[in-house]
Amino acid sequence: MQTHNLGYPRIGSHRELKRASEQFWAGNITRQQLQETGLAIRQANWLTQQQAGIALIPCNDFSFYDQVLDMSLTVGAIPDRFAPLLETSPSATYPSDLYFAMARGYQQEGLDLKAMEMTKWFDTNYHYIVPEFRADQTFTLSSDKLFTEFDEARQVLGKTPKPMLLGPVSYLLLGKEKDSGFNRLDLLERLLPIYEQILTRLQAQGTDWIQFDEPGLSLNLTQPQQDAFATAYQWLRQRFPTLKFLLASYFECYGDNLNAVIQLPVDCLHLDLVRCPSQLADILQTDFTERPMQLSLGVVDGRNIWINDMNRSQILVQRAIDAVGADRVMIAPSCSLLHVPCDLTLETNGQSLPAEVKQWLAFARQKLAEVATLATLISDPESPEAQAALASNQAALAARSKSARLNRPTVQARVRALTDTDAQRSSPFAQRQTVQREQLNLPLFPTTTIGSFPQTEAIRTNRSKLKKGEQSQADYDQFIETEITEAIRWQEDIGLDVLVHGEFERNDMVEYFGERLDGFAFSANGWVQSYGSRCVKPPILFGDVARSQPMTVRWTQFAQSLTDRPVKGMLTGPVTILQWSFVRDDQPRRDTCLQLALAVRDEVVDLAAAGIRIIQIDEPAIREGLPLRRENWATYLDWAGRAFRVAASGVADTTQIHTHMCYSEFNDIMGAIAALDADVITIETSRSQMELLDAFVDFNYPNEIGPGVYDIHSPSVPTVAEMTGLLHKAMAVLPAHNLWVNPDCGLKTRRWPETAQALTNMVRAAQQIRQQIAEPA
């Protein structure tokens, strides 16, 4: 029985890659220095995995930005607009200017190249760069990255690594057609020859195993999509009869793709037994046992940070061994470890991460040790070492399940006592709209922002000093007051209608709330890549959640005291807190979500009592939390929607509830979005030129909408005309009196100069539209 790994975090255990990339982009370090940082991280990762006792170690799991973008570059799927950068970016240079231009856009030397689109990687908070395909798309091998990393890994490890490749079918499925009249899967026959070239070179370099990631197999597929997998792998198999193919999907069951999958000519099939333990029995019931195929059992959770239940894993693995024999079984984490932090041993702060909780946790490095221990436990069950490991593992699990820290009977009782009335506003929207209009007295096309203003160097430094004890709480609070005061003055000056306090006091929109709720613990260094150099440190939700005191009232009330205009209270919703935290796995997510909903509800009620008339409950992760398989959608949407409404419905009709969503394809779930019954929803639409609005129009969406009028992900400043153009598009299909004017998302990642210009232009755009309506041409 062999151990292997599907992928290791590449940000570096101290976020070395983040720092180096940002330094490089700022022009402070050279490309070579950045490359050296990348190499050092890869080398450290390979050694860490080898020392943890993993036999088959992946390479090509590193990336300077994103693994899907790497694949686009490798196969030469480079959108035409980037042609000016081709010449200066040879295939031997990684990362090239071309590469970062595709990821982040390029505004230099008179060029203004828009970045490629970014979207969520399945149901994770990781974002990938969406491949763009043309009807006349051609492919050419255009990067040496993968071959270079293979040689590096072999040198470091002293043995053959396992290159990982995003498989051809999932690669196409993850992309988008940029012309009409063709289907991206039709490009398969043009793409496969590039995979052939890749495998030819890898084979010459001496590779043995190749890992093809095909997470598309976790989705509901049409017959032609299923067939594409058969076409691709038969084609490759014919050309490479001796290379060993490991096919990996994860995050879900193979479901109704299973029968097609076991007929693929691959040598090993990976199963995510954390998300879908039942598929082991399913597969053993087929004629799989008679096929010459190995099984890779993903028993260690690659998406969460709890220690493995070794007893349970041992039983699963043993079942497979009994059926097919130990030489046909591999064990591994359930998916790439990209989605968990690097190393628990770096956590030494017993305040934020109590020792008791820490012993329940495993980060990437610890997870590999778990895989290795499991292997020993199975191959040599009587070994004292394995027995000791099992005993301490079971003791930690028992301690967790009995811990007094987990249980808050009053919270559990409150969740049980929730009624349908608690999950519903007092009056229907039309009635609420009337009373809210009367009391808010806003102009047509009210202007607002999504909440955060730039997190400046000064803000980060002050917070960092506070954390290290180099600054007093009083001084920090004073600093935040000044920031808020300036932001309120400035918003009044440029003429915004509904103001925000700016979220200067928040490190992150989820972590901030976690830190203020009971039932959460925190790592100091548990960073996970979100996109590019941006990382998040998901809080650890381990027990029943309770709010012991108000979390946002002080700063919101302070901001409101400075102005007569309404200041919008700013909260993160229960579904998003759930989705962006590491959540306990000992009770259904639904129950945890309702506990979060009650905490947010109490905050909403307190904000309203403090005189806040508009409250935004952000739910950007509601779409991301949607199960990958449609058969599970209704259940999720039902409890997620209920949780939002529980959070929103503790206040009188006069309180206007906003919600905000980004990264959203709503077409399939409009009913659920409408059922949230938010008085106002602000959404991301500008990058798709209001395409997304079609869903709202088709659905006859009844409540108020703020379709984002400019993209905050880019520093370029939108013109007034661009924004009036988009507003006209929106007005053409939706009633003007239901429309708001706002950016796509929060501005925390932007800088002030472009933010000031963009918002000034946005207010002008709204004013122009109002004028046009008042005095039609």
Ligand SMILES: Nc1nc2c(c(=O)[nH]1)N[C@@H](CNc1ccc(C(=O)N[C@@H](CCC(=O)N[C@@H](CCC(=O)N[C@@H](CCC(=O)O)C(=O)O)C(=O)O)C(=O)O)cc1)CN2
């Ligand atoms: N959780 C979450 N997921 C999300 C989003 C989001 O806002 N939050 N937005 C969407 C896009 N994703 C994003 C993810 C991260 C960031 C982001 O800006 N992250 C920051 C970190 C934010 C943070 O937690 N900052 C902390 C810690 C800052 C820090 O690193 N401090 C240094 C010290 C700095 C100093 O001494 O000056 C350290 O601890 O080492 C703070 O401000 O307090 C980053 O990578 O730079 C933006 C968007 C989708 N998913």
Ligand SMILES: [Zn+2]
């Ligand atoms: Zn957003």
